[in-house]
Amino acid sequence: MNINFTGRIALVTGAGKGIGRCIALKLSKLGAKVYAVSRTEADLDSLKEEDSSIETRCLDIGNWDNTRKVIEDLGQVDLLVNNAAIMGCKTVLEATEEFIDEHFDVNFKAALNISQIVAKGIISRKGSGAIVNISSICGILTTPGYPIYCTTKAAIDMLTKSMALEFGPLKVRVNSCNPGGVLTPMSEKGLVSQEQRDAFTGRIPMGRFIEQDEVANTVAFLLSDYASMINGALVPVDGGHIIHMSPNPVH
Template sequence: MEINFKGKKALVTGAGKGIGRSVAKKLVELGADTVALSRTQSDLDSLKQEVPGITTVQCDLSDWDQTREIVGNIDNIDLLVNNAGVAALDKFLDVKKQDIDWCFDINYKAVFNVAQVVAKSMVARKSGGSIVNVSSTASLQGLEDHAVYCCTKAAVDKLTKVMALELGQYKIRVNCINPTVVMTPMGKRVWSDPARADPMIARIPFGRFVEVDEVVDSIMFLLSDKASVIHGVLLPVEGGLLTS
């Protein structure tokens, strides 16, 4: 199945590291005029060295007004991947207000903010488009130490459903991808302890966590015309974890 994004312009948030970086690189490979957005300029600089044809934009997504200005100045976006995310892990009884604020600012409010700006432009241009929000299986199950993270991702899932309901009339497809633990540098760091990882892996019929390319390929499909009538879907990428 060939996917080609020639003639399309894409925006990827959280593109400096991990899944977002790989998504941005794959979009360029498939022909999209790609804008990579990240808070960390050094990550963007190294990405630009690897992929000279990519456009990089520095932005702190926790700043609502700055984000709206920066994203609003990126013209003619056809494809949006809301990937940026953070995790503050702690026992429910020990979670601090600043952890809740930080996670919701990035994991939920920034998704809402960026998508609203981009969707308004798509509507005004009558161009249609495709939006993929990156959530997690953590939205669909309870995980120890993940009280805040689980809630932010559940909010993204529900936002995806409402966006799909309201934006479908404008030919804007909105979907969500829900991977389990992905072997990004952050994933490896958080889940490197066998005491934490082994019980989770034991619940996955495939017996392993997810590789970055497996998530990227799923996102490319949802963005593409190959998924032309797939809309409002929460797509688990988890090796069967949710069957247990």
């Protein structure tokens, strides 16, 4: 299988670090012209040093109107990866309106906002394209202390299905990639001790954390023509984490 995105223009949000950065670098390596979005300028500068062909935009996608202006100004985008997310720890009893709004603004509304712009552009050009939403197995399995984050991911999964239904006839495919445990700067905050990490990987049949590149490879496949009839799918990249209910380690 030889994925080649030469001539295609890709947009990746949350591309400054972690999974988003890995995806941006992967798509660029596969020939795409890549726009990388992050709200942290230093992360974008570092990304440019690693791959000077990637164009960057410093943007807080939680701001609806400013995001529309910046994304519309990019012009043509064929491939979109809605990766940006925040992950705060508050129980249902602790969650405030501000906390809830912040999570939905970034994790859900921004993905809808940007997808709307990209899809309208593809349709107006009578072209074709693909969108991958980076969700999580937390949209399927709730995690103690993170009910709002988990709910935003469940919402993204339903948005994926809804967009796939609406955009499919218009030649825009939409899928979710649902990673399990990946040690990124964001997830490491909730898995501090080795004991916590061992307990986590003990529930994964494959017995280890997922590598960022394994997520990026899945995203590249879903964006490619090799996935031409995959639409509205929720694709777990979790080593089998979600296939069992036992509270005990599987190995």
